[in-house]
Protein backbone atom coordinates (compact mmCIF):
# COMPACT_ATOMS: atom_id res chain seq x y z
CA UNK A 1 0.00 0.00 0.00
CA UNK A 2 1.20 3.50 -0.84
CA UNK A 3 1.11 5.77 2.18
CA UNK A 4 1.65 9.50 1.83
CA UNK A 5 4.73 10.66 3.69
CA UNK A 6 4.42 13.24 6.46
CA UNK A 7 7.24 15.53 7.52
CA UNK A 8 6.35 17.24 10.77
CA UNK A 9 8.37 19.87 12.60
CA UNK A 10 8.03 19.88 16.38
CA UNK A 11 9.32 23.29 17.42
CA UNK A 12 9.09 22.36 21.11
CA UNK A 13 9.39 25.43 23.43
CA UNK A 14 11.17 27.60 20.88
CA UNK A 15 10.33 30.63 18.76
CA UNK A 16 8.92 34.14 18.95
CA UNK A 17 6.39 36.08 16.85
CA UNK A 18 9.29 37.40 14.82
CA UNK A 19 11.22 34.17 14.28
CA UNK A 20 7.99 32.40 13.29
CA UNK A 21 7.25 34.93 10.51
CA UNK A 22 10.66 34.27 9.07
CA UNK A 23 10.53 30.46 9.50
CA UNK A 24 7.08 30.10 7.93
CA UNK A 25 8.05 32.61 5.22
CA UNK A 26 10.94 30.31 4.35
CA UNK A 27 8.76 27.19 4.30
CA UNK A 28 6.16 28.79 2.07
CA UNK A 29 8.79 29.36 -0.62
CA UNK A 30 9.05 25.59 -0.94
CA UNK A 31 7.94 24.08 -4.25
CA UNK A 32 5.06 21.65 -4.15
CA UNK A 33 5.82 18.41 -2.37
CA UNK A 34 3.95 15.15 -2.47
CA UNK A 35 4.52 14.79 1.26
CA UNK A 36 2.34 16.45 3.86
CA UNK A 37 4.22 19.18 5.71
CA UNK A 38 3.20 19.88 9.31
CA UNK A 39 4.43 22.38 11.89
CA UNK A 40 3.85 22.21 15.65
CA UNK A 41 4.36 25.55 17.41
CA UNK A 42 3.73 26.22 21.11
CA UNK A 43 0.12 27.06 22.04
CA UNK A 44 0.42 30.88 22.01
CA UNK A 45 1.58 30.83 18.39
CA UNK A 46 -1.07 28.50 16.95
CA UNK A 47 -3.24 31.39 15.84
CA UNK A 48 -0.35 33.27 14.25
CA UNK A 49 0.86 30.19 12.40
CA UNK A 50 -2.68 29.30 11.34
CA UNK A 51 -2.97 32.75 9.71
CA UNK A 52 0.46 32.53 8.09
CA UNK A 53 -0.16 29.12 6.49
CA UNK A 54 -3.67 30.01 5.33
CA UNK A 55 -4.10 29.02 1.68
CA UNK A 56 -0.96 26.84 1.69
CA UNK A 57 -0.74 23.08 2.04
CA UNK A 58 1.15 23.28 5.33
CA UNK A 59 -0.82 21.75 8.22
CA UNK A 60 -0.92 22.76 11.85
CA UNK A 61 -0.18 20.55 14.85
CA UNK A 62 -0.29 21.17 18.59
CA UNK A 63 2.30 19.73 20.95
CA UNK A 64 -0.07 18.68 23.72
CA UNK A 65 -3.70 18.78 24.88
CA UNK A 66 -5.72 18.20 28.04
CA UNK A 67 -7.42 14.85 28.47
CA UNK A 68 -10.36 16.75 29.98
CA UNK A 69 -12.93 18.17 27.61
CA UNK A 70 -13.78 21.45 29.41
CA UNK A 71 -14.16 23.04 32.80
CA UNK A 72 -12.13 24.05 35.84
CA UNK A 73 -8.67 22.93 34.72
CA UNK A 74 -6.53 26.04 35.04
CA UNK A 75 -3.74 26.23 32.53
CA UNK A 76 -5.03 23.41 30.33
CA UNK A 77 -6.03 23.55 26.65
CA UNK A 78 -8.82 21.37 25.28
CA UNK A 79 -9.07 19.49 22.00
CA UNK A 80 -12.05 21.61 20.94
CA UNK A 81 -9.97 24.78 21.44
CA UNK A 82 -7.26 23.34 19.21
CA UNK A 83 -9.89 22.58 16.55
CA UNK A 84 -11.00 26.23 16.76
CA UNK A 85 -7.50 27.31 15.71
CA UNK A 86 -7.21 25.10 12.66
CA UNK A 87 -5.16 22.36 14.29
CA UNK A 88 -5.18 19.04 12.42
CA UNK A 89 -2.64 16.94 14.36
CA UNK A 90 -1.87 16.71 18.08
CA UNK A 91 1.39 15.22 19.33
CA UNK A 92 0.66 12.88 22.20
CA UNK A 93 2.92 10.84 24.42
CA UNK A 94 6.09 12.61 23.39
CA UNK A 95 8.91 11.22 25.53
CA UNK A 96 9.51 14.68 27.00
CA UNK A 97 5.90 14.70 28.23
CA UNK A 98 6.18 11.12 29.49
CA UNK A 99 9.45 11.65 31.36
CA UNK A 100 9.35 15.31 32.44
CA UNK A 101 5.61 15.62 33.09
CA UNK A 102 4.86 12.08 34.25
CA UNK A 103 2.39 11.26 31.49
CA UNK A 104 1.51 7.60 31.90
CA UNK A 105 0.26 5.27 29.17
CA UNK A 106 -3.24 5.75 30.61
CA UNK A 107 -3.08 9.54 30.45
CA UNK A 108 -1.77 9.39 26.88
CA UNK A 109 -4.61 7.04 25.93
CA UNK A 110 -7.20 9.39 27.42
CA UNK A 111 -5.69 12.30 25.49
CA UNK A 112 -5.91 10.25 22.28
CA UNK A 113 -9.60 9.67 23.02
CA UNK A 114 -10.22 13.40 23.60
CA UNK A 115 -8.45 14.36 20.37
CA UNK A 116 -10.30 11.77 18.26
CA UNK A 117 -13.57 12.99 19.75
CA UNK A 118 -13.06 16.36 18.07
CA UNK A 119 -12.01 14.97 14.70
CA UNK A 120 -8.33 15.83 15.15
CA UNK A 121 -5.53 13.40 14.35
CA UNK A 122 -3.41 12.08 17.21
CA UNK A 123 0.27 11.68 16.42
CA UNK A 124 1.09 9.05 19.02
CA UNK A 125 4.76 9.13 20.03
CA UNK A 126 6.31 5.93 21.33
CA UNK A 127 9.82 4.70 21.87
CA UNK A 128 12.32 3.12 24.22
CA UNK A 129 15.09 4.55 26.39
CA UNK A 130 18.70 3.52 25.88
CA UNK A 131 18.55 1.17 28.88
CA UNK A 132 15.40 -0.48 27.52
CA UNK A 133 17.09 -0.99 24.14
CA UNK A 134 20.16 -2.46 25.79
CA UNK A 135 17.97 -4.90 27.72
CA UNK A 136 16.30 -5.95 24.45
CA UNK A 137 13.01 -4.37 25.49
CA UNK A 138 12.48 -2.04 22.51
CA UNK A 139 9.48 -3.85 21.09
CA UNK A 140 7.96 -4.62 24.49
CA UNK A 141 7.95 -0.91 25.29
CA UNK A 142 6.51 0.16 21.91
CA UNK A 143 3.85 -2.55 22.05
CA UNK A 144 2.87 -1.65 25.63
CA UNK A 145 2.54 2.03 24.69
CA UNK A 146 0.37 1.18 21.66
CA UNK A 147 -1.73 -1.45 23.44
CA UNK A 148 -2.66 1.07 26.17
CA UNK A 149 -4.21 3.21 23.44
CA UNK A 150 -5.89 0.29 21.65
CA UNK A 151 -7.46 -0.70 24.98
CA UNK A 152 -9.15 2.71 25.21
CA UNK A 153 -10.04 3.69 21.63
CA UNK A 154 -9.93 0.36 19.78
CA UNK A 155 -7.81 -0.69 16.82
CA UNK A 156 -10.12 0.85 14.19
CA UNK A 157 -9.34 4.33 15.56
CA UNK A 158 -5.75 3.87 14.40
CA UNK A 159 -6.98 4.50 10.84
CA UNK A 160 -7.46 8.12 11.99
CA UNK A 161 -4.07 8.29 13.72
CA UNK A 162 -0.40 8.45 12.99
CA UNK A 163 2.41 6.94 15.04
CA UNK A 164 5.84 8.47 15.58
CA UNK A 165 8.54 6.04 16.65
CA UNK A 166 11.06 8.12 18.56
CA UNK A 167 13.78 6.22 20.40
CA UNK A 168 14.44 8.36 23.47
CA UNK A 169 18.21 7.90 23.10
CA UNK A 170 18.07 9.55 19.66
CA UNK A 171 16.09 12.66 20.66
CA UNK A 172 18.17 15.81 20.66
CA UNK A 173 21.37 13.79 20.98
CA UNK A 174 22.61 13.85 17.40
CA UNK A 175 22.53 10.03 17.59
CA UNK A 176 19.91 9.12 14.99
CA UNK A 177 18.86 5.49 14.68
CA UNK A 178 20.24 4.07 11.44
CA UNK A 179 17.75 3.66 8.63
CA UNK A 180 17.94 -0.11 9.15
CA UNK A 181 17.34 0.17 12.91
CA UNK A 182 14.32 2.41 12.28
CA UNK A 183 12.96 0.08 9.59
CA UNK A 184 13.26 -2.94 11.87
CA UNK A 185 11.20 -1.30 14.61
CA UNK A 186 8.66 0.21 12.19
CA UNK A 187 8.18 -3.18 10.56
CA UNK A 188 7.65 -4.77 13.96
CA UNK A 189 5.17 -2.07 15.01
CA UNK A 190 3.18 -2.71 11.83
CA UNK A 191 3.28 -6.46 12.49
CA UNK A 192 2.02 -5.83 16.03
CA UNK A 193 -0.90 -3.74 14.72
CA UNK A 194 -1.63 -6.43 12.14
CA UNK A 195 -2.38 -8.88 14.95
CA UNK A 196 -5.45 -6.71 15.67
CA UNK A 197 -6.17 -5.56 12.12
CA UNK A 198 -4.21 -6.22 8.94
CA UNK A 199 -5.93 -3.38 7.06
CA UNK A 200 -5.27 -0.82 9.80
CA UNK A 201 -1.63 -1.91 9.98
CA UNK A 202 -1.24 -1.23 6.28
CA UNK A 203 -2.88 2.20 6.40
CA UNK A 204 -1.31 3.78 9.48
CA UNK A 205 1.58 6.13 8.79
CA UNK A 206 4.58 5.50 11.03
CA UNK A 207 7.03 8.40 11.26
CA UNK A 208 10.55 8.23 12.63
CA UNK A 209 11.85 10.89 15.02
CA UNK A 210 15.18 11.41 16.73
CA UNK A 211 17.96 13.67 15.44
CA UNK A 212 16.64 13.61 11.86
CA UNK A 213 18.73 15.83 9.62
CA UNK A 214 18.71 16.46 5.89
CA UNK A 215 21.87 14.36 5.55
CA UNK A 216 20.32 11.26 7.14
CA UNK A 217 16.75 11.62 5.93
CA UNK A 218 17.03 10.19 2.39
CA UNK A 219 18.22 6.82 3.70
CA UNK A 220 15.39 6.77 6.24
CA UNK A 221 12.72 7.61 3.66
CA UNK A 222 13.85 4.75 1.40
CA UNK A 223 12.77 2.27 4.06
CA UNK A 224 9.44 0.64 3.22
CA UNK A 225 7.87 1.12 6.66
CA UNK A 226 9.15 4.65 7.33
CA UNK A 227 6.35 7.00 6.28
CA UNK A 228 7.97 10.27 7.19
CA UNK A 229 9.66 12.06 10.05
CA UNK A 230 8.94 13.98 13.21
CA UNK A 231 11.75 16.52 13.29
CA UNK A 232 12.78 18.53 16.34
CA UNK A 233 15.89 20.72 16.23
CA UNK A 234 16.31 20.65 12.45
CA UNK A 235 12.76 21.95 11.94
CA UNK A 236 13.77 25.33 13.38
CA UNK A 237 15.94 25.98 10.32
CA UNK A 238 13.85 26.53 7.19
CA UNK A 239 16.59 25.43 4.76
CA UNK A 240 17.32 22.23 6.66
CA UNK A 241 13.64 21.40 7.12
CA UNK A 242 12.88 22.01 3.43
CA UNK A 243 15.77 19.72 2.52
CA UNK A 244 14.19 16.99 4.67
CA UNK A 245 10.80 17.56 3.01
CA UNK A 246 12.47 17.29 -0.41
CA UNK A 247 14.16 14.05 0.60
CA UNK A 248 10.73 12.66 1.44
CA UNK A 249 9.61 13.38 -2.14
Ligand SMILES: O=C[C@H](O)COP(=O)(O)O
Pocket residue numbers: 010094166170171172173174209210211212230231232233234
Ligand atom coordinates in the same frame (compact mmCIF):
# COMPACT_ATOMS: atom_id res chain seq x y z
O1 LIG B 1 9.55 15.51 18.28
C1 LIG B 1 10.69 15.47 17.84
C2 LIG B 1 11.71 14.66 18.46
O2 LIG B 1 11.74 14.84 19.84
C3 LIG B 1 13.04 14.73 17.81
O3 LIG B 1 13.79 15.84 18.22
P1 LIG B 1 15.24 16.07 17.55
O4 LIG B 1 15.04 16.03 16.07
O5 LIG B 1 15.67 17.42 18.04
O6 LIG B 1 16.10 14.95 18.03
